[in-house]
Amino acid sequence: MSKYGVNIDRKWQKKWEETKLYKFNKDRVDKKLYCLEMFSYPSGSKLHVGHWYNYGVTDSWARLKRLQGYEVFQPMGFDAFGLPAENYAIKTGIHPQDSTLENIRTMEIQLRNMGAMFDWDYEIITCNPDYYKWTQWIFLKLYEKGLAYRKEAPVNWCPDCNTVLANEQVVNGLCERCSSEVTKKNLTQWFFKITEYAEELLEKLDQLDWPEKTKLMQKNWIGKSEGAQITFKIKGSEETFEVFTTRPDTLFGVTYVVLAPENPLVDKITTPKYKELVEEYQEKTKKLNEIDRLATTHEKTGVFTGSYAIHPITGKEIPIWIGDYVLATYGTGAVMAVPGHDERDFQFATKYQLPIVRVIKGYDEKDDLPYTGPGTLVNSEGFDGLDWEEGKKAIVNFLKTKNLGEFKINYRLRDWLVSRQRYWGAPIPIIYCDNCGIVPVPEEQLPVLLPYDVDFTPDGKSPLAKHHEFINTTCPTCGKAAKRETDTLDTFVDSSWYYLRYPDNKNEKEPFNKEWLNKMGPVDKYVGGPEHACMHLLYARFIHKALRDMGYIDFDEPFVSLVHQGIILGPDGNRMSKSKGNVISPDGYIESYGSDVFRMYLMFGFAYTEGGPWNDDGIKAIARFFDRIERLIDKFIELKNAGETKDTFDKEEKELNYALNYTIKSVGQDADKFQFNTSIARMMELVNSIYSYISSAKTINLSFLDTTMKKFVTILAPFAPHFSEELWEKLGQDYSVFNQKWPEYDPKALIKDTIELAVQINGKVRGKIEVDSGADEKTIEKLALEDEKVKGYIDGKTIRKVIVIKGKIINIVVS
Known part of the structure; x- marks a missing residue:
């Protein structure tokens, strides 16, 4: 089955789409779990391993929560404005809008083929007017409250990119994008007064379920x-x-x-x-x-x-x-x-x-x-x-x-400089009038549309300043001739509030409905790179708190729980880059093995928050594990068809039941903490235990084995969704495995009737004995001294002391 993984992928993706299996049910909002991955920038037309590591693996966590009874809200969109698309346009002559939207179309297909639970009804694209209209609205609200202001200030200036850079975008005196030497330049710029919230941004950090390192970085940045x-x-x-x-x-x-x-x-x-x-x-x-x-x-x-x-x-x-x-x-x-x-x-x-x-x-x-x-x-x-x-x-x-x-x-925190002297961004909704001064664009005139026909060749000035139809307007206050602001907004403004738009993305009257957002927010689990600690994550917290204080939302923080994924390195141990020739594309592996094998390798081959170097052998091992599962299902069906069974629950059943319940408990706990590698290891152990039971039991308890197989496939489902749907169908079960409940473990099944204890003689392990789990110390001592292997070490010697540590070990001291 696994060698036809792509066919299975398409089969179940089509079924999921037709049945709208993952459509968010608003009637169950009281059970909502908002799971969000940091959305991608469509600067390239292909998903890379980093996308898969973020989106595919987090989707497995979200699937676990669905099986545990949550109504999972998992949207997807694109952070579509920004410098890379504009630089690509300058280099190739392809308009940034055209290249960006084309890349988005390609990435949408690839993300759908990933088989994640994304509800595409809630998609947002930040370069679309129906989104940036509300980004401009937020700017105006901040301006009304005195949190957006304009002043002349020395800024980092990249002469090649011809734009202002944030401090974080300057590395060793060079532009992080083009490596040109950065200089200082005095410019009149727009700022957001993030310093107004410095104390709360600092104070509330300890209440968040975030990595301690990230919280410390923000604390130091706020200073x-x-x-x-x-x-x-x-x-x-x-x-x-x-x-x-x-x-x-x-x-x-x-x-x-x-x-x-x-x-x-x-x-x-x-x-x-x-x-x-x-x-x-x-x-x-x-x-x-x-x-x-x-x-x-x-x-x-x-x-x-x-x-x-x-x-x-x-x-x-x-x-x-x-x-x-x-x-x-x-x-x-x-x-x-x-x-x-x-x-x-x-x-x-x-x-x-x-x-x-x-x-x-x-x-x-x-x-x-x-x-x-x-x-x-x-x-x-x-x-x-x-x-x-x-x-x-x-x-x-x-x-x-x-x-x-x-x-x-x-x-230490300084106000957020949001002006950019570039084309591909949301226009700042401000008008300059000789008579009235700075005039905000009235809300009813939003969005201020970004014109398509613009010469965006960089020359040190805002490209919009060369577009006469855009720049020349009338003052909304006095009606006289006036000029528009020609700078665009930093793309971090777009991403600072996108999580608020997702749940209400089709609302044409407001950025989001307060009553609905208070039910949907905050984001319960947010997953993305640690490089955003002092930019995106800090900016989003500021915008959120400002909107709260203006009465638009009621909750204090945007992301209550945060996970940072590690980095998948090239096979040479270095960060992947085209120049080094060590970039790994997922496409070939998915074509060969299917998306589930690829997904599970990413979870098993790496500690999620650490990452590590790519190794082909790892994915081959996972493919063999899938083959082993498939053979196990076939063997079970064969046994079921044979019909030979027993009703008793003997030692063999108890041992398998222990393995099953231990797996349910361990996988549930570890996967919830994004410890997927240990979760998969436990499932591998369970498969071994099932094989051992089938081969060692004289007669199979088919009813018990049937329950075990169904629970195993349910446990496997978040990690291999397409494969598990196929197995579930093969077991003759009703669609879908994701409509099942995550199995609960039985604490009593984890108490063994017998336990194995090591026997030490003068501190060295010389044997093992099996005893009843409730045996007293005298019984354990007697069994240890009567063990044939132990006797060989103590015959003819004087026993000075026998120390029994119940449930752990027996130590016999001889001379």
Whole structure:
């Protein structure tokens, strides 16, 4: 049967489609389980192993939950806007809309051929107007609430892609897509105020069933710090600047301050003598990405501006430097340097021969500078002798009296830059009017359609700016001539709310119905790559909470449980890439073995959250396992037709019943935790036990074996859905195996009548005995001493002690 796997695949996929077996039943919403895989980007026309590993394996988990009585909602769609399609269009001349929709059509067929339970009635495609209309609506709602705003800011700019890049899209100073050197550029951009939700995004993480590593990554990315904000005046100027510090107790140790090179204040305060050096350093800094600048391994460099700040308490003059390790977009864009008590500042001060002052004395003698621990204030004028925690409060309270400081909580998280100077994305629904200023597009005029006939050849400007019919419009407020925003939205905006649209994807009046979404949400199980920890997963949580606060949904989090799949590597142990020639396509294997063999190999050959290198031998082993199952079913049917049976439930039946119930329990528990490899191992053991029972029993209990076979096929069904439907039909059962209930294990069947115990003599295992599971210690000792094999080791020797550990082992001490 298994060698005709593709034919079986098509047979049952056709049947499932005709009978609408997997159509979501809204009447059972009280039993809903929302299972969602991160949707794919249709940049290629073929599914690869990574798609299969995400979608096929998660589908097996969803099938398990269906058998356990849940009404599974498992939709599928496409994250269809974005840079790859546009770059492909530039390279080939094929319009991104044409290539994207063509790829989607191909991938839809392949996903259907996978045999997953996707309910295609709920499909969404983010580049379709009926979807991005509501993406634009969300933008407008955020704008109304002050959570979307526009400002000029330094951004990462890729000169080849001709667009802004997020910090996460810059790797070692290069664009992650084209490897061009990224520079800094000041542009007026649109931002989402994600920082408004920093505290809740942080606080609610511990309530989520997410991988601890992912939660830690988000915590570090949000980066909460408690401290003080202190104001410094500039000598001979009306200008001031603020610094944030977690150690205000070290304020008297400040010997210089450092501004970010791109801080607007730098150009105002730099003296003519240092102007050339400062400008040269600023240009050099533009070529560094922010992640590298903040890295602890990055050498700290800087340039003196020629100006001085005034210490807020002592009045001393403090030199103002610029340094690339300070960012204009992080904190206040300025830091106070305390080289005596900060390793980074110490290195900088040593390099540039700046003063180093001790203001904290440690509690023990090992407090060489730089000393970063707790202690007592010294060299701090009127605050000497205070414990460092007391010192923090006293110094900040003193600064408050002078309006030069206050307690504050700071976050590393920065607002989300959503403007993109590219074509293939959702247009930002904003109009600029000389008379009215910034005017949001009225809701009734949505969607702002993305025009098809656009010259998207990159030249550093938004392609939409070259489309006169698009850009020229009338102001909806005053009716005068006006211009449209020509930037498009970051594609992460599209994917930040798609899980909300799936359950109500045909709603033309609103993005989703609140009452219905409150029943369908949140997503119960979300599966996708760990690379999205600090982008998609964080952005989706922000958008969700903003919509909740605006009254559109009632639940707090989008994804209550999260699983990250590992990575299937090439046979050479490296990540798959066309350049390395190690890419594995699933198509040939599916053609040869069928989708179920391929699916089960992905589950058995790898620990799901880890992945590993591809190995052809593994899939061949699974194919042999399928053949073995098929022969077992044929043997059972042969025995059934022979009709010879017994009614008793003897030792052989009890042993098989133990194996069956142990498998039901183990597979249910392990598969629920995405431990599919151990689940399949247990099923293999059960098949061995059934074969052993058939070959060893003098007469078969056909009624018991019939029950066992039906339960086994039901257990197998989530892992091999097409194959199991075929087996179920062959057993003469009514369609479908997926309308059955997951079998419950009998705890009593897991208590064996007899157990096997190892017998040790002076610590070495010398034999094994079988005893009644309820036997007492004296009976066990007697049986051990009477065992013929054991006797051979103890005859003629003195038995000093016999130790019986019930249910585990017997140890005989002899001399």
